[in-house]
Amino acid sequence: MTDLGYIAILLAFLLCIYGIAVSVLGATRGRSELVASGRNTVYVVGGLVTIAAALMWRALLTNEFNNEFVATHSERALPTIYKISALWGGQAGSLLFWTFLACIMAASATWFFRREQASLKPWVNAVLLLYIGFFISLLLFAENPFNRLWITGAGEIAAGVFQPAGATALVPADGQGLNPQLQNYWMMIHPVALYLGFVGMTVPFAFAVAALITGQLGNTWIKLIRRWALAPWAFLTIGILLGSQWAYLELGWGGYWAWDPVENASFLPWLTATAFVHSIMIQERRGMLKVWNMVLIALTWELTLIGTFLTRSGVVQSVHSFALSAVGPMFAAFIIVTSLAFLGLMVWRLPKLKSENTLDAVMSRETSFLTQNVIFLLIMAATFLGTIFPSISELVMGDKISLNAPYFMRVNGPIFVALLILMGIAPLLAWRRSGPETLRRNFLLPVIAGLLSIPLMFALGNRNFAGFVGIATLIFVFAGIVQEYVRGVRARMTATHEPLPAALFNLVRRNGRRYGGYIVHIGVLLIALGIIGNEFYQLEGEANLRAGESITVGDYTLTYTRLDAVDGPNFTEFTSPMQLSRGGRDVGVITPKKHIYFKNQEQPMSEVGLRPGLLEDVYVVLAGWEGGGQTASFKVFINPLMSWMWVGGIVMMLGVLVSAWPRRTAVTADATRRVPGGAQHV
Amino acid sequence: MDPILFILLSIVLIGVASYLAALPILRQARQFPDGNITVSSEQERLDELVSQRESAFQALRELNFDHRVGKVTDDDFTAFEMGLKQAAADALRALDEWESEADDELDRALEQAVSTRRQALAGPQSAGRSDRVCAACGRPALAEDRFCGGCGAALDAALDAPPSAVPLASRCPQCGQELAADDRFCAGCGQSIPVSAVAEKS
Numbered sequence: 001m002t003d004l005g006y007i008a009i010l011l012a013f014l015l016c017i018y019g020i021a022v023s024v025l026g027a028t029r030g031r032s033e034l035v036a037s038g039r040n041t042v043y044v045v046g047g048l049v050t051i052a053a054a055l056m057w058r059a060l061l062t063n064e065f066n067n068e069f070v071a072t073h074s075e076r077a078l079p080t081i082y083k084i085s086a087l088w089g090g091q092a093g094s095l096l097f098w099t100f101l102a103c104i105m106a107a108s109a110t111w112f113f114r115r116e117q118a119s120l121k122p123w124v125n126a127v128l129l130l131y132i133g134f135f136i137s138l139l140l141f142a143e144n145p146f147n148r149l150w151i152t153g154a155g156e157i158a159a160g161v162f163q164p165a166g167a168t169a170l171v172p173a174d175g176q177g178l179n180p181q182l183q184n185y186w187m188m189i190h191p192v193a194l195y196l197g198f199v200g201m202t203v204p205f206a207f208a209v210a211a212l213i214t215g216q217l218g219n220t221w222i223k224l225i226r227r228w229a230l231a232p233w234a235f236l237t238i239g240i241l242l243g244s245q246w247a248y249l250e251l252g253w254g255g256y257w258a259w260d261p262v263e264n265a266s267f268l269p270w271l272t273a274t275a276f277v278h279s280i281m282i283q284e285r286r287g288m289l290k291v292w293n294m295v296l297i298a299l300t301w302e303l304t305l306i307g308t309f310l311t312r313s314g315v316v317q318s319v320h321s322f323a324l325s326a327v328g329p330m331f332a333a334f335i336i337v338t339s340l341a342f343l344g345l346m347v348w349r350l351p352k353l354k355s356e357n358t359l360d361a362v363m364s365r366e367t368s369f370l371t372q373n374v375i376f377l378l379i380m381a382a383t384f385l386g387t388i389f390p391s392i393s394e395l396v397m398g399d400k401i402s403l404n405a406p407y408f409m410r411v412n413g414p415i416f417v418a419l420l421i422l423m424g425i426a427p428l429l430a431w432r433r434s435g436p437e438t439l440r441r442n443f444l445l446p447v448i449a450g451l452l453s454i455p456l457m458f459a460l461g462n463r464n465f466a467g468f469v470g471i472a473t474l475i476f477v478f479a480g481i482v483q484e485y486v487r488g489v490r491a492r493m494t495a496t497h498e499p500l501p502a503a504l505f506n507l508v509r510r511n512g513r514r515y516g517g518y519i520v521h522i523g524v525l526l527i528a529l530g531i532i533g534n535e536f537y538q539l540e541g542e543a544n545l546r547a548g549e550s551i552t553v554g555d556y557t558l559t560y561t562r563l564d565a566v567d568g569p570n571f572t573e574f575t576s577p578m579q580l581s582r583g584g585r586d587v588g589v590i591t592p593k594k595h596i597y598f599k600n601q602e603q604p605m606s607e608v609g610l611r612p613g614l615l616e617d618v619y620v621v622l623a624g625w626e627g628g629g630q631t632a633s634f635k636v637f638i639n640p641l642m643s644w645m646w647v648g649g650i651v652m653m654l655g656v657l658v659s660a661w662p663r664r665t666a667v668t669a670d671a672t673r674r675v676p677g678g679a680q681h682v
Numbered sequence: 683m684d685p686i687l688f689i690l691l692s693i694v695l696i697g698v699a700s701y702l703a704a705l706p707i708l709r710q711a712r713q714f715p716d717g718n719i720t721v722s723s724e725q726e727r728l729d730e731l732v733s734q735r736e737s738a739f740q741a742l743r744e745l746n747f748d749h750r751v752g753k754v755t756d757d758d759f760t761a762f763e764m765g766l767k768q769a770a771a772d773a774l775r776a777l778d779e780w781e782s783e784a785d786d787e788l789d790r791a792l793e794q795a796v797s798t799r800r801q802a803l804a805g806p807q808s809a810g811r812s813d814r815v816c817a818a819c820g821r822p823a824l825a826e827d828r829f830c831g832g833c834g835a836a837l838d839a840a841l842d843a844p845p846s847a848v849p850l851a852s853r854c855p856q857c858g859q860e861l862a863a864d865d866r867f868c869a870g871c872g873q874s875i876p877v878s879a880v881a882e883k884s
Contacts, residue, residue, distance in 0.1 A: 007692045011699055018703065036706035044703045048695075119726060218730045219737060285741055430754045431744065432762055437755050487751035495750070511747070 002067055005055035006146040006161050009096075009136050012048040015041050016133030020126045027122035035122045042110045042125055045132060046103035053100040056093065056145055060086050066171045068147040068159045069093050075177040075599055077570035082183050088191045089182045091312060091327070092145035099135040101192075102199040106132060109203045109228065116224060123210035124203075131202050134334050142326040177570065177599030184605075186246035194239030194266050198304040200232025201269065204276075205301035208294055212345040217290060217352045222280050227660045229277055229297070234656045236270045241527075241649040252606030252621040254540060254637035256645070259408040264387045265307025268380055272300040275376040282366050285431065287356030291346065292373070294353065298342045303380075305335050310387065361433035368426040375419045382411045409535075417473060420528060423521055424477030427484060445483055450476030467536040474525050474532070481518045488515070508658060516659025523652030530645025533616075539638040542623070546631050554638045556618055557581045558590065563629025571597040573607075576622050576632055580611065587611075592622035592634065616640040728784075731777045738770035793831060800824060814860075 019041030026034030056069070060083045065071040073090045074083055088094040106128040113121065139145065147159040153166035163169070181187070204225040211221040243263060244256040257263060276296040282289050309331035346353070359366055386403040393401040428442040453475040454468055462468065485504070488511070492503040508515040541553040545560035552558075559579040566573045574594045580587050592609030609620040617639040625632040701708075745766060749759040801824065814823045814837075821832035829836055853860055859870030867874055 003688060004691055004695070007695060011696055015699060015703055022707075033706045033710050037704055040705060041703045044699050048699055051695075117726060117729070216726060216730070219733045220726070220729050223733060284737060285744075287737075428753075430748050430758070431741070433758060435755060435758060438753065438758065441755075442753060484751075487753070488747075491747075491750040 002055050002059045002064060002146060003148075003161065005052035006144070008048040008052040008055070009099075009139055009146075012045045012052070013133060013136040013140055015045050015048070016129045016136065019045065019129040020133070023122040023126040023129070027119070027126075035118075035125075038122055038125045038129075039110055039114075042106050042128060045129065046107040049096075049100050049103045049132070049136070052146075053087070053096055056087060056096055057084060060084070063175070065173070065175050066148050066169055067145075068149050069145045071149060071172050071175045073175070073178055075175040075570060077598070078175075078178055078183075079569050081188065082178055085182065085188045086178050088195075089178050092139070092143040092147075094191070095135060095138050095143055095327070096145045098195050098199065099132060099139065101195050102128075102132050102135060102202065105196070105199045105203065109206075113224070117216075117220065119214050120207060120210040120216065120221065123213050124206040127206035127209050128202060131199075131206075134330075138327050138330055142330055177597065180571075180595065180597045180600050180603050180605045181250065183571075183595075183597070184246060184250055186242055186249065190239055190242035190246055192239075193235050193242055197232045197234075197236030197239050197266075198269070198308070200228070200235060201273065201297075201301050201304050203228040203232075204297050208297045209342065209345065212294070212342075212349050215349065215352055217349060219284055219287070222283050222293070226277075226280060226284075229273065229280070230656060230660045233270070233273045233277055234653060236266060236273060237652060237656075238649070240266050240270060241646070245646065248642075249608050249610070250605065252608055252623075252635070254538065254619055254621075254635070254639065255534065256642075259383075259386065259403075259405045261387050262307075262311045264383050265311050268307055268384055268387075269300045269303040271376045271380040271383070272296055272303060275373040276300055278369050279373050282369055286366060288358075288366070289370075290353040290355065291350070294346055296373075298339070298346075302335055302339055305331060305338075309335060363429060363434045363439065365426055365429040365431050365434075368422060368429055372419065372422045372426060375415060375422065379412055379415050379419070382415070383408065386411070416528075417469065420470075420473050420477060420525075423524065424473070424480045427518065427521070428480050442480075442483075446476050446479040449479035464536045467532060470528070470532040470536070474528055477521065478525055481521055484518060485515070510663075512658050512661050512663060516655050516657070516661070519655030519658055520652050521655070523648045523650070523655055526644045526648030526651055528648075530642050530648065533641025533644070534639050537640040540636065542633065542635045544631055544633040551634060551636055553636045554616075555582050556636075556638060557584075558618075558620060558634070558636060560632055560634070563625055563632055568595070570599065571595040574622065574625070574629075576609075576625075576629075576634075578609065578620060578634075580618065590618060590620055592620040594622050612643050614643055617642045728777075728780060731773065731780055735770070735773040735777055738766065738773045742766045742770060797822065797824075797831070 019038045022034040022041070023038030025031065026036075026038060058064075059067045059070050060074050061080065063070070063074070063076055069090060069092050070086075073093060074086045078086065086093065088097045109128070110121075110125065113124070144161060146161050148161065148163075149170040149172070150158045150160060150164055150167040151170045152158050152164055157170060158164055158167065207221045207225045207228075211217050240263075243266065247258065247263075248256040251258075273296075276293065279289050279293055279296060283293050309328065312327050312331070361367070386408055390400045390402045393399055424446065425443075428446065430438060434442070450472045453472045457468060457471060485507075488507045489500065489503045492498060492507050493500065496503065496506075498506065539554045541551055543549075543551040545551060547560055547562060550557050550559040557580070559581075561577055561579060564575045564577075566575070572595070574596070575591050576593075577589050577591045580590045588611065590609040590611050593607035595605045595607060597603070597605070606621050609622070611618040617637075619637040619639055621635040621637075623633040623635050742763070745754065745759065745762055748754040749756075754762070814827075815821065816823055816830035816832060816835055816837060818835035819830060819833040821830055823830060823837055827837050854868035854870055854873055854875065856868060856873035857871040859868050861868065861875060
């Protein structure tokens, strides 16, 4: 039955080629039936890939170990929920899952835009099918999830869809199991969110290509895709934050971000996408930055591919990179060809991409947005360079030199602070020009608030200079946002005489983009607060303890009591309940754990003991033990303000919802054409 | 899995998928109006103009809002408001021009449709005489029209189609009414037309 999945993707691949051909023919010859056929193909390909993915899930759930992917990524004892997520636990399966999500996204976009921009659509469909077709080609020619295991006549194990001559089917009694790192609830949703972000960027990119080909380079396409750029951006944000949460709870080193190549792979397109969702505002309002926006969306899309290429081709090594694979050259070729083609289209359309306006003044929101764009690209360039540096150094010097977290923090840290400051400045500037009077009026209170926070922190016993700068910056930005809200509410109350709650609600409802954006900024501030707390105020300690002995870190004392072992479905869980006290007062029990999986005993997984709090998290890792638990070693971290990082993520998503929420437009129908009086008598 | 079942299922899959993908071509897009791209360029031009108008209005709204909340000074407000109103007016003018062009086109299309419909309703006899043209503007006219639908000029015998267009030979010898090649009686006066005469003359 699973073999039918192979037929489905093979057919889907051929239909992608067909769909691209009829879409292009339909568009160039004005043949609506061809265009409609291309559109149908998007749905049909989606259906076929869904069948293929469903068959693969079925194989995983029914322990079909004759399938190579199932045999190497699952086992009988694996809990059902992880059998579902095992699909993205390996190269071939995750490429199939990626293709499946791309199909869902393509079909939704095709349905959503069914009544919009008829002349752009065939080109959009062609790009979507090209993207899906490329991923299916990886499945067909490099990483086939439908390969079965065979024993050849010579007694060797071979993998292939079809039975080699003289071979018999090999059905292992059990599978090799799923990578323990992936047997975690966060891993259920983190890759899904990231993949949705990656594939989602194809929709705005496809519209950009269609706009370039048709020459319709005005504001319409930008307005159409705004929400379709915000949605994948939001998914990328969620994906990155969930990944950090996973790293925080599972990797057990007290941190949340290690500047690992795979992490960077998701961060790079997020940076350019963030720049894009800001700079399209300038194009919408001022008709400027058309070339820049084209570059940004293309760069974002290419970076989703480049990141994937880096981690899946074996070019860079990472804690969660995939095995060396043949997908590398195919990815490289696709990235080069699509980049050159897009560049060619842009050069061809350059005369039509001219700005309709120029910058009026240096002190304006436009300029601050531009500067912010440049900063995002700087961070992107520094991170990209750091990520590929090991490969470059190996190529040039023959030695693989890895740049680790300190490099990224030293380079990116100050740029992040500049970005935060700019995030405070930009909303306070007016479009076009902000004179000295405007600056004084808008900046006075936020700057005073930021500066006042420094002596206050000093008085509270804070002596960390970098922390001062960081927190003062956050307070400056936050005060600016509060000022914006207060002024808006006050203006509305004066104009409409509404009570305060109604004025606040209506202010946000009627200006969702602006005030939703501010909510996103508050979310970013909260995340930054968590980062500052963790980077500059983290305390740590480690000890090897006997039962009854204690370790003290900061105000907290932890006492080792015992080590218990309990068998789970496919692992043994070692737990160590520790007595936690603060300043001599008992505050509860904290239980770090370690899972040792039967199929991967050499890779024990830490389950951190965590006592989260608004001011600080107590974070305990069971590092190891001897003599069956006579002594055990622990790492203890006190991570100040970390909870705010996760709260910040939720606030950001809330802001995105407010910002992207469809608003009821004024009830005025656009008179598209007058109906002559005589027409009714015809 | 049984190989025969596998082959059968594969054939069904290929058949259904290919049929659904090619359906619009098989049905010549009759049931896929939203796939029609040939009539859309006007709509897109309109979308672009409406979008420009919206951008201008949005900029004005934002300027007003920023002024109200004290972010923009009075001087800046006055200076920018003028420019933005001008931009909004330009956008509205462009939209008006587009609409009047669209109206003209629509009028022409409607008149054409009315004319065609009338000819169809008048039956094959008069339909055969649709080559009557206004001498003033060249617009086709029906046999019973007394004035041109396009320019209002009176349509008398002298302004009818030039003599070369309708040979004298194909007119009724009794009343001068135009005759179609296969007319056996004159549609104007009922005079019998000898078949040989029409055949010879035409």
